[in-house]
Amino acid sequence: xxxxxxxxxxxxxxxxxxxxxxxxxxxxxxxxxxxxxxxxxxxxxxxxxxxxxxxxxxxxxxxxxxxxxxxxxxxxxxxxxxxxxxxxxxxxxxxxxxxxxxxxxxxxxxxxxxxxxxxxxxxxxxxxxxxxxxxxxxxxxxxxxxxxxxxxxxxxxxxxxxxxxxxxxxxxxxxxxxxxxxxxxxxxxxxxxxxxxxxxxxxxxxxxxxxxxxxxxxxxxxxxxxxxxxxxxxxxxxxxxxxxxxxxxxxxxxxxxxxxxxxxxxxxxxxxxxxxxxxxxxxxxxxxxxxxxxxxxxxxxxxxxxxxxxxxxxxxxxxxxxxxxxxxxxxxxxxxxxxxxxxxxxxxxxxxxxxxxxxxxxxxxxxxxxxxxxxxxxxxxxxxxxxxxxxxxxxxxxxxxxxxxxxxxxxxxxxxxxxxxxxxxxxxxxxxxxxxxxxxxxxxxxxxxxxxxxxxxxxxxxxxxxxxxxxxxxxxxxxxxxxxxxxxxxxxxxxxxxxxxxxxxxxxxxxxxxxxxxxxxxxxxxxxxxxxxxxxxxxxxxxxxxxxxxxxxxxxxxxxxxxxxxxxxxxxxxxxxxxxxxxxxxxxxxxxxxxxxxxxxxxxxxxxxxxxxxxxxxxxxxxxxxxxxxxxxxxxxxxxxxxxxxxxxxxxxxxxxxxxxxxxxxxxxxxxxxxxxxxxxxxxxxxxxxxxxxx
Ligand code: ADP
Ligand code: MG
Numbered sequence: 001x002x003x004x005x006x007x008x009x010x011x012x013x014x015x016x017x018x019x020x021x022x023x024x025x026x027x028x029x030x031x032x033x034x035x036x037x038x039x040x041x042x043x044x045x046x047x048x049x050x051x052x053x054x055x056x057x058x059x060x061x062x063x064x065x066x067x068x069x070x071x072x073x074x075x076x077x078x079x080x081x082x083x084x085x086x087x088x089x090x091x092x093x094x095x096x097x098x099x100x101x102x103x104x105x106x107x108x109x110x111x112x113x114x115x116x117x118x119x120x121x122x123x124x125x126x127x128x129x130x131x132x133x134x135x136x137x138x139x140x141x142x143x144x145x146x147x148x149x150x151x152x153x154x155x156x157x158x159x160x161x162x163x164x165x166x167x168x169x170x171x172x173x174x175x176x177x178x179x180x181x182x183x184x185x186x187x188x189x190x191x192x193x194x195x196x197x198x199x200x201x202x203x204x205x206x207x208x209x210x211x212x213x214x215x216x217x218x219x220x221x222x223x224x225x226x227x228x229x230x231x232x233x234x235x236x237x238x239x240x241x242x243x244x245x246x247x248x249x250x251x252x253x254x255x256x257x258x259x260x261x262x263x264x265x266x267x268x269x270x271x272x273x274x275x276x277x278x279x280x281x282x283x284x285x286x287x288x289x290x291x292x293x294x295x296x297x298x299x300x301x302x303x304x305x306x307x308x309x310x311x312x313x314x315x316x317x318x319x320x321x322x323x324x325x326x327x328x329x330x331x332x333x334x335x336x337x338x339x340x341x342x343x344x345x346x347x348x349x350x351x352x353x354x355x356x357x358x359x360x361x362x363x364x365x366x367x368x369x370x371x372x373x374x375x376x377x378x379x380x381x382x383x384x385x386x387x388x389x390x391x392x393x394x395x396x397x398x399x400x401x402x403x404x405x406x407x408x409x410x411x412x413x414x415x416x417x418x419x420x421x422x423x424x425x426x427x428x429x430x431x432x433x434x435x436x437x438x439x440x441x442x443x444x445x446x447x448x449x450x451x452x453x454x455x456x457x458x459x460x461x462x463x464x465x466x467x468x469x470x471x472x473x474x475x476x477x478x479x480x481x482x483x484x485x486x487x488x489x490x491x492x493x494x495x496x497x498x499x500x501x502x503x504x505x506x507x508x509x510x511x512x513x514x515x516x517x518x519x520x521x522x523x524x525x526x527x528x529x530x531x532x533x534x535x536x537x538x539x540x541x542x543x544x545x546x547x548x549x550x551x552x553x554x555x556x557x558x559x560x561x562x563x564x565x566x567x568x569x570x571x572x573x574x575x576x577x578x579x580x581x582x583x584x585x586x587x588x589x590x591x592x593x594x595x596x597x598x599x600x601x602x603x604x605x606x607x608x609x610x611x612x613x614x615x616x617x618x619x620x621x622x623x624x625x626x627x628x629x630x631x632x633x634x635x636x637x638x639x640x641x642x643x644x645x646x647x648x649x650x651x652x653x654x655x656x657x658x659x660x661x662x663x664x665x666x667x668x669x670x671x672x673x674x675x676x677x678x679x680x681x682x683x684x685x686x687x688x689x690x691x692x693x694x695x
Contacts, residue, residue, distance in 0.1 A: 008254035010058065012051055012132040012139075020050040032128050034327070035183060036164070039128060044096030051132060052081055052094035055139035063094060065102035065124035066140040068155045069109040070562050072455050074286050075145075077104045078138055099141065100126050110565070112558025114151045122147050127156060130283045133253050142283050151555050155457035158550050159279055162464035163187060165548035169471035170324065170332070170348075176478050177344045182326035187464055188444075190275030191285045194316035194452050195292060196267050196304040197239060199693040202685045203302040207585075211577045212570075213306035213453075214371070216663070217586070219671045220312040221688030225265045233262045238299065238694050239269065246271070246295045253291075255284045264380075265314040266691040275321060275444075278464070282457045285318075289453070301694065307371035307451035310687060311667075315375040316452035320459055323444035324348060324467070334443035343488060346401075347474060350495040352445060353388060354473075355466035356438055357502035359544070360386040360524050361535045362466060363438070363447070366458035368529040368563065370570040370655075372451030377527065379509045382437035382449050384532075385517045385525045387504040389436030395505060401489075402496040435508035465550045472548075529567040530652035536560045564648045571655045575641045575663055582634045582670060585683040587627055590673050593681040594623045619676060626673045633666040 008015070017026055025046045032039045055063070064076040083093040102124040109122070124143035132141045145154035152158050163186060170185035203209050208216040235243065243260050250257040256274035263270050271292070273284060289305055296303035308315035324332040332348045335341075356363065363386050367376070377383040390398070399405070433439055439446045447459055474491060481487035501521040506513060517523040526532030535541065537560055545551045551559075601616045640658045644651045674682060685693075 003251060006248070007251045010134040010252045011254040012054060013254060014131075016054055017047075017050070020054055021046060029128065036129070039100075041096065041100075044100050046096070048094045048096045048099035051099065051139065051141075052092060055132075055134055056081065056092050058134050059137060060134050060139045061137045063098070063139040063141060065104065065126075065143040067104075067124050067143045067145040068282075068286060068455065068457065069145060069153060070112070070155065070559065071110060072453070072566075074290065075104070075109065076138070076140065077102075102143065104145075109145075109153065110562045111147070111153055112561035112565075114147055114149075114153060114554060114558040122153050127160065127279070129160075129277070130280050131254065133287075135253075135287075151552065151558075155455055155461070156279065156282070158461045158555070159282060159457045159464075162461045162468070162548070162550045163278060165468040165550055166324070166464040166471070169468045169475055172475035172479070173344075173347065173471055174326070176475065176484065177340065179326075181328050182330070184327045185324060185332070186327065187278045187460065188275045188323050188325055189278045189281040189456060189460060190273060190321040191281060191450075191456050192270055192272040192319040192321070193285065193288060193292075194263055194268060194270045194318065196265070196306075196309050196316060197242065197269060197296060197301050197694055198267055198304065198690050200297070200300045200302055202690045202693045206684050206690070207581055208574075208577055209302075209304070209309070212574045213304060214309045214574075215311070215687070215690075216574055216578045217581065217667055217670045217674070217684070218311065218687045218690075219674045221686065221691060223266075223688070224313050224691075228264070230262050230266050230268070231264045235260075235262060236695060238301070242295060242299045242301060243269075243271075245298070246292060249291050249295055250288060253284075253287060255288060257288070263314070263316075265310070267694060268314065268316065275323075278322075278460050282455065282460065285456050305453040307369070307453060308374035310691065313687070313691065314380040315371075315378075317375060317381050317448065318450040318452050318454060318456065320447040320450055320456050321441070321444050322447060322460065322463060331443050333440075333445070343485075343492075346397075346492055347488065348471075349394075349440075350492050350499075351467050351470035351474060353499050353502065354470040354495050355463070356386065356388055357499040358469070359462060359466040359541070360502070361526065361532060361538070362462040362541055363449070363459060364524065364526050364532045365536050365563075366462050367449040367451060367454055368526075368532050368567075369451055369454065370529060370567050370574075371453065372449075373528050375451060376449060377514075382435060382508050383514055383517075383525075384527050385508075385514060385523050386437050386449070386502070387508065387517060387523060388502050389433045389439040389505055389508075390503055391433075391440060392505060394440060395503060398496045398500070398503075402493055402500070433505065433508075436504070437508065461550060465545055465548050468548050469544050528656050529563070530649075530656040533560055533564050533567070533652070534649055536563075561648060564652045568644070568648060568651045568655050571659055571663075572641055572644070575637055575659050578663055578666055579634055579638050579641075582630055582666060586670050586673065587630050587634075589681045589683050590623055590627050590630070590677055593677045594620060594627065596678075596681075597623070622676060623673070626669055626676075629669045630666070630673065633662065633669060637662040637666050 017029060025043050028040050028043045029047055031037050062078040062080045064078045066074060066076050069075050081092040081094055082090040085091045104124060122145055124145050127142045127144055130142035132139060144157040144160065146157060147153055166187060167185045174182050206215060208214065247257050257271060258274045259272045261270055275281065276284065292303045335345045364384060375381040437449045439448065450456065450459060477491060478484060478487055501523065504513065514525065518525045536556055542553055542556055545556065546553060597616050597620050640662045644654045
């Protein structure tokens with residue numbers, strides 16, 4: 001079968017709807033999808049029936065409301081289509097009611113206190129803007145997940161709300177610029193996804209990988225990524241076979257997997273789809289992560305999505321490429337052809353600059369996890385300080401607007417908004433900086449702080465909401481302005497003046513930058529999850545997010561609680577895994593090797609062979625010192641975990657200040673022991689074994 005034939009073959013997309021629904025029903029549903037109008041209940045039954053027939057024809061036997069609870073992964077509960085028929089057989093049934101609303105017994109999903117467990121009922125509601133699809137033998141219906149009190153228990157609901165908030169404010173701005181065609185404004189996202197691929201055989205031998213997704217011990221291999229020979233290198237046959245099947249599976253689901261290549265670290269790869277509307281991109285990225293793991297299993301491989309599976313080797317991130325466009329296909333972050341379009345572009349650009357500066361903390365919070373804390377600021381990913389890269393050309397334009405000085409571009413003219421045309425930016429010059437957390441790349445922004453396993457919902461919720469807030473302030477001012485152009489110019493100028501501190505075009509990995517950012521520019525530097533998360537509830541953040549109806553205060557409180565709890569639990573599991581591995585496998589291994597050496601020593605003595613070189617005795621001394629130290633530090637780590645108490649915020653501070661430090665101390669001696677213990681005694685495959693395991 002050709003790609004064109006099977007692309008989207010498992011998706012109930014527009015083509016299928018058009019072919020299988022009565023014209024009136026199709027039109028009504030299409031209106032809901034395109035414009036967000038309320039769905040006519042009469043339509044639901046017809047759609048459900050067509051959906052079921054289509055799914056059954058593809059071999060589906062079950063359906064599920066597919067949703068994204070706050071655990072960060074997706075959830076599904078399967079119901080079969082079968083219904084008894086009077087003759088003792090079964091018929092396949094699926095009603096509009098079942099399509100629109102589901103009631104999973106969702107009491108064990110985290111709700112951060114939003115829904116007491118005795119009131120277990122939450123409900124899922126169909127999101128018609130994201131197509132239903134078939135996975136295995138199950139029809140999956142993308143849904144939002146809410147409590148009966150109406151609070152969002154998932155990531156999709158606030159995402160849809162944030163898109164609506166931005167749409168509303170952006171439409172006000174477009175009207176001011178005389179735009180009569182656009183009916184709505186949407187954000188688009190293309191996430192670049194990094195991952196590691198290792199063999200199942202290696203994975204199974206490492207309890208740390210199995211329990212925590214990352215290695216907690218391990219000495220750097222003699223060869224890592226220093227030769228830069230893996231990046232964009234030739235793809236190994238086994239990896240190529242994996243990528244081929246992965247692409248096929250993703251294409252069947254209508255996911256536009258486009259590029260794939262090797263990344264910097266050995267065994268590290270990247271996959272990027274073609275961008276789509278934010279909520280669809282979010283659903284697709286969740287699905288992609290799931291299918292990456294499933295396909296790997298079929299190939300005897302394991303796909304690691306952890307942010308930092310190996311110490312000393314680059315971890316995996318995700319780049320959230322984001323733009324704003326109209327339903328008529330105009331990218332509002334693309335400099336236009338006419339002076340007026342340019343002024344509009346600059347206004348949207350300023351809205352983003354202001355948003356990122358005012359809500360640095362929210363952006364940092366959306367990427368905060370125990371795993372990602374290991375990457376940010378470790379010279380492999382942007383620092384924990386949020387800043388923006390605009391490139392020299394655009395920065396020069398902004399400076400000229402701010403100071404009123406002539407723009408020193410090619411024509412050396414003074415920039416007058418609404419009169420002058422902006423110079424064409426060369427995409428290459430805007431794309432070179434790879435160290436910036438938030439970079440303008442010609443016609444979109446690339447937010448680069450995400451960890452590989454993060455849901456992209458979180459950052460896009462905050463980004464959309466913060467930009468909606470900037471646009472609202474602009475629209476309020478401009479709608480009441482006597483002279484639109486003067487007011488516009490003044491507002492752009494003021495934004496640049498007030499927010500230029502967030503713009504940094506230099507090297508984000510440079511130590512000197514962190515100093516300048518925090519000491520001179522006053523930018524925030526929340527190094528860990530424990531540091532940043534409580535700021536979710538700062539007044540300015542709660543006020544903004546509730547004003548745009550993206551989150552209620554209770555929803556924010558629940559998220560703060562869940563994220564901190566997740567941080568504490570993740571690190572606690574890691575610490576317990578370390579304790580168990582150190583005690584039950586590493587210390588005994590070192591003892592075993594020690595005994596062997598002692599045996600050699602006594603045999604040599606008996607035969608009166610000299611021990612002049614001191615090889616055995618020197619080694620024995622160090623090994624036995626290490627064994628005691630491993631035992632001591634294991635106890636200390638266990639004690640630190642046992643001492644965690646109080647509120648979840650207090651516990652998160654305990655994790656940050658003590659548990660993580662003791663984990664590092666224990667690891668240090670174990671890794672030293674690994675480097676002097678004979679390989680045959682070591683209980684796990686080494687970094688070298690794992691990273692170069694896929695041929
Ligand atoms: P790189 O960052 O490696 O230079 P690309 O320019 O190919 O990569 O883009 C990376 C991602 O950005 C892809 O997923 C692509 O679809 C997405 N992208 C491109 N244009 C836009 C846009 N206007 N809005 C959102 N995402 C976009
Ligand atoms: Mg990129």
